[in-house]
Amino acid sequence: MESPLEYAIGIDVGGTTTKFGIVNHRGEISNRGDIITNQHTDINKFIDQLYDELRPAIKEIGGDELIKGIGVGAPNGNYYNGNIEYAPNLHWKGVIPLAKLITNKFNKPCTLTNDANAAAVGEMMYGAARGMHDFIMITLGTGVGSGIIANGQLILGHDGFAGELGHTIIRPGGRQHWGTGMKGSLETYASATGIAITAKEMLDERINEKSILRVIPHKKIDSKAVFEAAAKGDKIAKEVFKFTGQILGEALANFVMFSSPEAIILFGGVIKAGKMLMNPVKKHMEKNLLPIFQNKVKLLFSELKESDAAILGASALVWEIKQEG
């Protein structure tokens, strides 16, 4: 039997901030905190700081012996070997044996997974996907991430890298990705970065058309500005979301025909656009589905706060750690 007086530490390593919390069996997070991710180019110093920040929290909840383990979600985090491998948005280059380093420092078992996978597990256990066995989570932030659950399990693939849906090609020969160099991937359009690029392109192409966005210097136009302009009825800004929604909807149709999920759960900063994005997404997803899939797939927004999903999902992996000895 699991002790009710047992906790897991959940850690969400993001491109800018690393958030953490102590989680009980009911999925309640306490003793939250965060540190800057890229402050230390030396991974050991990052872990030292994490340790220092977590010590008082661990003491407060009753001490080290009540912590079952530590779960971490991180970009390019690999569940099988506990390494972060070649994460483009982190300062630590190459292969970082994060789970091992954390285990050594904290003297606790540590499981690592991709941040979007962690968020999907969090959503399944405590969020919009409670009770679902088949769903896809799409995170629309600076980039586009994904976590796929099928038959009630996380799809990891043979090497732990499954679920890179942001890098699937949806416009062959289309816009070049700033990081990967690939052309026409979903992330180049449906991420916050992609939305800002689309807005700038439309403003340049339709130079004689009025837009609130023209008062903002080109460099400062971001997805938030586009959203605010669209909310005020700006025609170009509204078309940016139509265009983005069409591409995302077409991509989602392809994903549905892969794993036939009960729901697709959208997550991340971009979903603040609400119906402005969802309506075209829904329309173009349905249009590109075989009849057997139409009007079946639920399109939902995440029910968890952004950092909570990954902290909860990462901590959930801890409960699965087998007791040794």
Added chain:
Amino acid sequence: MESPLEYAIGIDVGGTTTKFGIVNHRGEISNRGDIITNQHTDINKFIDQLYDELRPAIKEIGGDELIKGIGVGAPNGNYYNGNIEYAPNLHWKGVIPLAKLITNKFNKPCTLTNDANAAAVGEMMYGAARGMHDFIMITLGTGVGSGIIANGQLILGHDGFAGELGHTIIRPGGRQHWGTGMKGSLETYASATGIAITAKEMLDERINEKSILRVIPHKKIDSKAVFEAAAKGDKIAKEVFKFTGQILGEALANFVMFSSPEAIILFGGVIKAGKMLMNPVKKHMEKNLLPIFQNKVKLLFSELKESDAAILGASALVWEIKQEG
């Protein structure tokens, strides 16, 4: 314990022919036979004929009591409810409760699944994917089908319809599908039907260029003729395979970034083209993968005879039927 003197009937319902055999625990097929699928518009007459053909075979292997059950692979076959639902290439329209009808007639439990799923299970148990936990099977025949295995399990989706990869869009706004009406789906290009269309289009576009294919009446050009011409060095025919291989390779890259399989196994009539198809497929798949996926995924041809894979896979589902009582 399973009795070694126990058999499963495997049935592969194809668009033209329905093949069957009696399978033992080692995956050996005996007493093969086939009937024309669309001879009877009445499904009951089809099942009556199947029964009449199988009676002597069942008698020969030792009688009814040695048959554990019947497994069927069929287009649009649904594992969850045992129905064939709206299969475009079969005469029986709407929803056909095939598993129930077979159970009633044979007085044996019957499991049904999609034909490509059955082939994938067959390949996992007895073919090129033995021992693999994560792979994708792509069937390239008149149409393009697929079966996806992840975590060692068939991905069925919440409704049993997962794995319709032939209908994913790979050329948005591209060639219209003859059946679904959708534009730019993989099947419109990478199926035998699609290859013939590509050849005809190229012959029409490049009217001044010589080709062996010009002696064949347009209506009679099929993928086999294109393959034979290409094997003789015909320039246009060779380019048909280059074009097809590029599109298929790009699609496979997207599939890899979904479930990160150890291998993709190609299957069906079109693979007779061999390297002529495989070389461009490989090239364009690798080109469209993130570095973490490159040079990892095995591209394999099926090791089973075409009808055997589905018969074996369908029969394999029988061993999973739980004994009642």
